[in-house]
Amino acid sequence: MRFFNRVSLSTPESVELEFTLAGIGNRTLALLIDYHILAAILIGFWVLWGMFSLGLLSYLNSGTFNYASAPLWLLAIALLINFFIFAGYFTFFEVMWQGQTPGKRFTKIRVIRDDGRPIGLSQAALRSLLRPIDDFCFVGVFFILLGKQEKRLGDWAAGTLVIQEQRGDRKATLMISDQAKELAIDLPKMADLNQLLPDDFAVVRTYLQRRRAMDKRARNDLSLNLARQLRTLIGLETIPPNTSADQFLEAVYEAYQHLQG
Known part of the structure; x- marks a missing residue:
């Protein structure tokens, strides 16, 4: 089994990003945490639903x-709500x-698209709907270990990856000009970082x-493109x-790091 497997992704801005994949250990721990939280939510739901059902049948x-058919209808509705809670938990978070879900946040991993962008509703929903199949007989574990x-x-269906969360290298050896440092101080007041x-x-x-390793023309074009998009x-x-x-x-780099503490 591989540890700290890394993957390089090319973003729409033609910038290559390197991420560390989450690994089976972190993903399993995150899932256990999420399933415990989800179990507590579902137990609470079934207790409340049972009280509601008994009250309704008594009435x-x-x-x-x-x-005569009310108990079956109540059970069918409860199972449907149970499914939506299960799928909705992962999709919502x-x-x-x-x-990230609470479990993923605790283990410092998160889901991204194959191009490095944040996932949307469709990707999250598809991952959640296919989770029971992945959990069945540990099918998902075999795919994770072998892929x-x-x-x-x-x-695979949603086009996503699970990676270790990147906080940003706060002490990275980057050359930041004095003018950029001054602008970074005022930038939070001028824009919504x-x-x-x-x-x-x-x-x-x-x-x-x-940037130092880039061709001068390519560097200028890319920096202008990134600056316009960020602005x-x-x-x-x-x-x-x-x-x-x-x-x-x-300045954006410096200001964002200060914003994140």
Whole structure:
């Protein structure tokens, strides 16, 4: 079994990102945590549903209603709600928490698309719906162990990967200009840096780490492209005067790290 398997992904901005795959250990621990939380939720639901059903049947029994089929209907409705809770748990958290559930957040792993972007509703829902098949006879475990990208069936169908969460190398040896550092101080007041996702930060960090090895023309084109996209993303009308694209990206990098503490 491989440990710390890594994968390189090419983003739509033509920047290659390298991620460490989550591994079977982290994924199993995350799933156990999620299943314990989910079990508590489902137990609570069944207790409340049982109380509701008994009350309803008692009410029907006191009248002249024909409720012979009511218990079967109540059971069918309960099973349907149980399914939606099970599927909805993973779908809700992975969409709202950018690829993480409580278990994944605890183990510091998360789900991303094959191109490094955050997953959406369709990917999260598809992974959740196929989870029972992956859990059956540990089918998903065999796919994870035998595949180079450590994907279960739900990941193959949804086009996703489970990776170790990247916090950003806070002490990375990057050259940050004095002008960029000054701009980074004012940037949170000028724009909404909360719109930046970890993947956006990873793209900026990767560019800043690799820009020295790039061809000058390719570097200029890429930095301008990234700067325009980030400016739009954080709601900044214009890049401050006398600020190059590289300096703006450095400022975004610096400001985001301060924002994350």
